[in-house]
Amino acid sequence: MTIPAPLNGVVPPVCTPLTPDSEVDTASLVALVDHLLEAGVDGLFVLGSTSEVAFLPDAHRRLVVETVTRHVAGQVPVLAGVIDTATLRVVRHAETALAAGADALVATAPFYTRTHPAEIAEHFRLIARRTGAPLFAYDLPVSVHSKLGAELVLELAAEGVLAGLKDSSGDEGGFRSVVLGARSRADVDGFSVLTGSELTVDSALAMGAAGVVPGLGNVDPAGYVRLHRLCVAGEWALARAEQERLCGLFGMVGVGDPARMGRSSSALGAFKAALYLRGVIACPLTAAPQLPLSASEVAAVGKYLAAAGLL
Template identity: 70%
Template structure:
């Protein structure tokens, strides 16, 4: 289902387990990778948002790369986020990731800097020119504060600069515009993956190639069932699985108003993995606020309702 330039299926953004001292917990990370592979996923995306990449120093990023790639050993393709503010900084991460053996890299538009579409195009062209592996654009306007327009993405795809897109914009109309434009321009190898994990069935029906679901860390089997049902044209089964996952996703809100949404979501994912026996600690990176014991217990209720405990 995956070639050197196109990806499809379920590609979870792998969480980064941490010790209470905020070091990468490599034993837990390898167990998490095995948990995902056992779930039947088609690839892995490390060092993305659900990996807490924005909080990880470069040394931690390298540990994640070496641990995951060494453990996977080519069983599935591995994409790595090379996310940073500008192309020169991104290229430093590209060299490390490519040297470690990744199958592709994922980059956002530049941020904390100019973000005119012409400058975004230069940014991606500069990265692709030196990468030596497929480059996937990450559309994440909530963090980057710049939406990647369909015309820009399709132009870069037609040039061979971009191998694909991870669309976490939440803009379903914009996603459809990319999918229709891909067909109209005759560039089927341009892989379009949704990061909107609660509307995967809709995205697949529109023609998306796969999903990059943060909740897939907790329940990879569910997303694989959803994708397979959609691939077989069983849209009723796909919708039923999506609705089950929608209810499970409620766990991201257990943190309440005393912390940010990101702290609550990451804390919930890690608490769920801890309760399921996959990782040793539910530690989230600083300065995120950790879940309290009662909130972790609430995560357990969602897992029980989903028959995951």
Template identity: 70%
Template sequence: MSLTGVIPPVCTPLTPEYEVDAASLVRLVDHLLAGGVDALFVLGSSSEVAYLTDAQRRVVLDTVVGHVAGQVPVLAGVIDMTTPRVLEHVRSAVAAGASGLVATAPFYTRTHPEEIRTHFRTIAARGGLPLYAYDLPVSVHTKLPAELLLELAAEGALAGVKDSSGDDGALRRVILGRQRGQGTPFSVLTGSEVTVDSALWMGADGVVPGLGNVDPHGYVQLYRSAERGDWEAARAEQERLVRLFEIVRVGGARMGGSSAGLGAFKAALHLRGVIDCPLTALPQIPLDDDETGRVGKLLAAAGLL
């Protein structure tokens, strides 16, 4: 399954009791589909996967896969510390009817590249679904080398990569390696909200933007402009989205980056009437009324309120 286009990592709305709000999740999915997205990615970083219990993960999977009903592919994050734990999530994703799997390198444990290679090979062999590597060194403390990704792609273990490393040089090495015939077919997806136009110009196939929850249509417009070679229009839309991305900095002075970013996305979705409650999972600090108001001003400046 070679993926292209805009693939938002779907936020997980919560109730005031910190349970998954399935009704708001369905509205969010409809909001994304109406924006023209090409696929969905559940149980990733923007989904707060690290905070969800196994039971909550299953609610998210069953709700989204059931509601989408095949309209677009649904990728399921199977992210956990070690291979045996990941394989438990793989079984749930397969049972729910996911279209593909997304996994990081192992974390908490200190691993060797050969063990990372074994990790992805094992997931691919036992999962029976297309597997996408999630390169997220800020969280798992391992950078996936271009050579390893291309090798695993060439042998059929990986269908693609979501690159959230922030290393554009490494991203380009993957793209160039694929152009030389290494690891094809292989989807290269950027996880950056703010450099999408440049990644697409380099040859990336699509984007997995957390901010795409808030403004899916904007990212679709950016991608379609690039697809038809209108790079000036793509740049203009990217610059508008860069200004909107300032919402993630609103709470940054008094909370962690995860709280600030995810809180901003959820506050924006709440202000836009998509989800009922902007709560983030414990122990994250929520935005206060003043910060939420500042998010609202940035939404209005972007033409979204």
């Protein structure tokens, strides 16, 4: 389908349900997609960080895109992460994702090797030129160790290389610079600026962001759809109350004991445990080498769900 320009609204990064033997659970993935669509989301982003893209082998990646695009059947745009260390590998993932039915691509800056901003720009230009598909930049310096500066992003937008930005940098000043530039520059048209922060959606939308890509939106997509609609309607007091409820729910990402597991195991484990407790997916397993939550930690996730009115 044609991607709206700009893409706006709520575009959750879809979790990847796994079977107990670490294969893609396609039945649970379809159920999760239905859960999101029924809540009224505006698009789906598969193979992002919340999808555990860095942990998935290539065959898993392709199966995820094929399963989601086939089931969605054009109801909403499907963006596919094509995240890898460098350009040639990313282009190969992009070709596979587009052949599997993805509507647009999402790529980070190169990583593992350190790259100059000129090389990062060339990376995005080559992906766009070789695929011809709408391309969204994913600003994730905590993982790729390069920050996408506002000037670089806006330059690539003006060239028609980038269709949008998913900003998970935590740099609110830089984010605002991109929003202002996208709105004020005559040579930037139809560019989507999306926040990846679950906790500051109301303020990002007040700045002029087009939408949100919330990992927690897997657990409570209706809450984020409601929040977005309240902001669009200018109901800022109600939006703030909804945002604060979601902030409370987000506390589940800290249930894992940091003495025995990393932040990824805790956060993604909590999202999957919540989906399991809500009856959306059949198994809360996260991909190796992430560690599973304990029974008491899963019970703690249930308390967050109950407090938010989701159980």
